[in-house]
Amino acid sequence: MKVITRFAPSPTGYIHIGNVRSAIYPYLVARQAGGKMILRIEDTDRARYVEGATELIEDTLEWLGLNWDEGPIVGGPNGPYFQSERKSIYHQWAQKLIDSGRAYADPTPPEVIERYRQECNAKKIPFLYRNFRPDDSPEWHPGIPLRFKAEPKDYRWHDAVMGDMHSGPEVLDDIILIKKDGFPTYNFAHIVDDAEMGVTHVMRGVEYLSSMPNYLALYEALNLQPPVFVSLPHILAPQGNKKLGKRDGAKSVTEYREDGVLAEAMLNYLACLGWNDGTEQEIYAKDELIQNFSLDRIQVSGARYDEAKLLWLNGQWIRKIVAEQGVEALYPRTQNFWPESSEGYDDEYKLRVLSIIYDRLKTLSDLREMTDYFFRDPRIDLDFLINNKFLKKFSESEIEALLKQVSVKLAKIEDWSSDNLQDALNELLLETGKKPAELFSLIRIAISFAPFSPALNLTLHVLGRETSLARINAVAQAI
């Protein structure tokens, strides 16, 4: 049987880290099996619907490289893929249940239901609607909620992550199938959709685990073969023991993207948060994930989100891309991350800057802070220079003299290559009798006034002869 998985988000606007992971695993399962992944938009709650949220979901999946085979944009034989457009389908399936006596219209006003609930809470007994089932149920028509008629019994089932599960009759209840507004609830809609779309693996967060008996009852009443169930444990917030959420400062995927986290790193990190293949490999490309993924190695307990590891992985990926494909492959991705001062500089120059700085990037947005002095003369800050821990010991006149000596020496270089520059710098060490830490710090600061920069000869080389000498002379004069 062909494997069909799905990612079925609600368009509520904000895609946090935890949500994406429940898109990654279905994707990996589908690709590994040569099956299909469906994207379905669960927009039956009109109150929570956010304009543009669907596009955000599509955009995020595309960015991560998680392409879907059926769904919005690409279409497919089982559409529509928006639940809001499938109302008549749900009503047809609901009719089956009404006909077989497994569903009934419930005219009970919400206030009354709330009272029942409170009564039970007061008595400290579980609130089960089936015990309050009205006996004067009218004929169902849109405008009245439709409830499932539960038949309490034991259920046993298997969850690919959690293992063998069982429950007693006490958890079965008359859940709402169709809401007053005519839209189905998630509980009903997802079962109908999965059946119609041929979904073989239902992968979702563990929060649905406790609803499983009710779903099983529904599959039974509808005469459906249940799919494979896969409960994905939560991703926990860095602090506390709560599920990761907006309040924990958890950034959305979009924010990480805007901060210059690579899609490869994001995918790698999230796939390996709560899953491993048993080896000690840390860096996985998408293809490797597809190849090595297995449901039975998904962790059972929740995993804590660790941004530091994400950023480490991102650095690894930046270097991996350069090592395997060259800086040219990394460069196109840096487009939105250069400082404003870089405007007007051509790609060739920026590429050269990138080639000496990429090694230090944790995220691409670090470029903004780290490369400014390549594009405009830094503000001369003599305090910064004089208070440097290696330069403190020198008097201002000594510094001035050294800078002049450096300037004269470098000016003699005919071919401004990084090798020649290194030779000249080495000769200067001998000629001045200074330690590398002293001489190089001095030059480095004079040309950049930055807290750190790439190797001195490379920086000088990229900056060019004219700019380098001008900056050194300017500092010598300013002292």
Add this chain to the structure above:
RNA sequence: GGUCUCGUAGUAUAACGGUUAGUACAUCGGGUUUUCAUCCCGACAACGCGGGUUCGACUCCCGCCGAGAUCACCA
């Protein structure tokens, strides 16, 4: 409160009825002619607690403790 689930260093995890309990991130220290970073070397650091079963348990069983999920006309 009912039901269900989970429990290896700060974090993510590996392994196994018998190991010095492995790896990575983080932290700290050292090295690679300056800084920052990379890279390399090193250090710190864990089987929640208590009972069993067993020659032997982190591993199997029970209890406790701790944590989480769920109990909506939200998904």
